[in-house]
Amino acid sequence: MSLPIRRLTPAGQFALFDADGGSAVLLTDSCGSFFLDGAAEPRDVFAAIEGELAAGHWVALAADYGLGARFEPAVPQPACGRSLLRAWVFAAGRRLDAPAVDSFLAEQLAALPEYQRSAGIADLSPGVDAARYAAQVRRIRRWISDGDCYQINLTFPLTFEVFGHPFALYARLRERQPVRYGGFLCTAVETLLSFSPELFFERLGERVLTRPMKGTAPRGRTPPEDQANRSALLASAKERAENVMIVDLLRNDLGRLAQPGKVRVEALCEAEAYPTLWQMVST
Numbered sequence: 001m002s003l004p005i006r007r008l009t010p011a012g013q014f015a016l017f018d019a020d021g022g023s024a025v026l027l028t029d030s031c032g033s034f035f036l037d038g039a040a041e042p043r044d045v046f047a048a049i050e051g052e053l054a055a056g057h058w059v060a061l062a063a064d065y066g067l068g069a070r071f072e073p074a075v076p077q078p079a080c081g082r083s084l085l086r087a088w089v090f091a092a093g094r095r096l097d098a099p100a101v102d103s104f105l106a107e108q109l110a111a112l113p114e115y116q117r118s119a120g121i122a123d124l125s126p127g128v129d130a131a132r133y134a135a136q137v138r139r140i141r142r143w144i145s146d147g148d149c150y151q152i153n154l155t156f157p158l159t160f161e162v163f164g165h166p167f168a169l170y171a172r173l174r175e176r177q178p179v180r181y182g183g184f185l186c187t188a189v190e191t192l193l194s195f196s197p198e199l200f201f202e203r204l205g206e207r208v209l210t211r212p213m214k215g216t217a218p219r220g221r222t223p224p225e226d227q228a229n230r231s232a233l234l235a236s237a238k239e240r241a242e243n244v245m246i247v248d249l250l251r252n253d254l255g256r257l258a259q260p261g262k263v264r265v266e267a268l269c270e271a272e273a274y275p276t277l278w279q280m281v282s283t
Contacts, residue, residue, distance in 0.1 A: 013088060015060040018174070018182035022098030027058045029091035033187070036085035042070050049087050058093040060185055062086045062192060088187055105171050112165050119164025119172055127157035151245060166191040177275055197274055208254060212246045215239030215269070215280025230271050230278050239280055243269050247282045 013030035032052075036045045049059050067084040069075040096104060109117055128136075133156065140152045162169060170184040170193050177195065185192040199211040217233035220226030233239055247265060254263045267283040 013187045015088065015090065015185045016183060018180065020180065022101060022178065024096050024101045025093060026096055026104065027060060027090035027093045030088060031057065031091050032089040034087040035083040037083055042067065042085060045085050045087065052089045058090040060088045060090065088185070108167055109171060112168060116165035117168050119168035121160040121162055124158060124160045127159065166193060169193065197279060208257070209283070210250050211281055211283050212243065212250060213279045213281050214243040214246050217278040219276055219278065233278050233280055234269065234271055240269050243280050243282055
């Protein structure tokens, strides 16, 4: 029987994961990677990852949205052009405070050719046209009316052209919209940029924490307008209903793992401020 994972020889990899207050964790000295392919079992990849962690290594993990279907046999397996689970192993990791992060960013940018230091995106294009999107909405409304479902997450991809170096793009976006869960991962075959304010889940010993964000309002141009937008967000029945629905979904998911009575909602539908947005957050 062949192994369900493959180990690759890396080249020039590093990862930077943003943390609180402008600090970050920098992973260097790459020493391997694992990919979940074909009919392989995710638990075999996770077992390999646990072995690396036990050896004192650090691991950066990228899980495709379609990975969930591997844990729920009733869910159809989506087509995907890449491995559903990718893990990169690093021998060294250190926390950088905000000034050290700024120095690291400046050093990396200075090492780039001048023409790659100016970065951005262009030619943004939606993956579905307006007519098809409207038809999808009508179909979903019928399903909800018929009782076939209570919520569907209707999304579509956006494609665009990138100019400049990916790290320069990361640095630019990080400066304009700092978030708690941003990151940059440079590997031998791909580069990943992450900019998310939302915690999916975090494990602290035997405790698992999740902080779903559902409900958004723009920041105001003046302090009174800003507070009015915040108040309108908190008073919105629609935004609150969406947030509470996801809270119930996650309570159900955590209830499959936790002991009875151990799942608690510590904060419900609070407004959290970001540079350009108010977000409704529960914990």
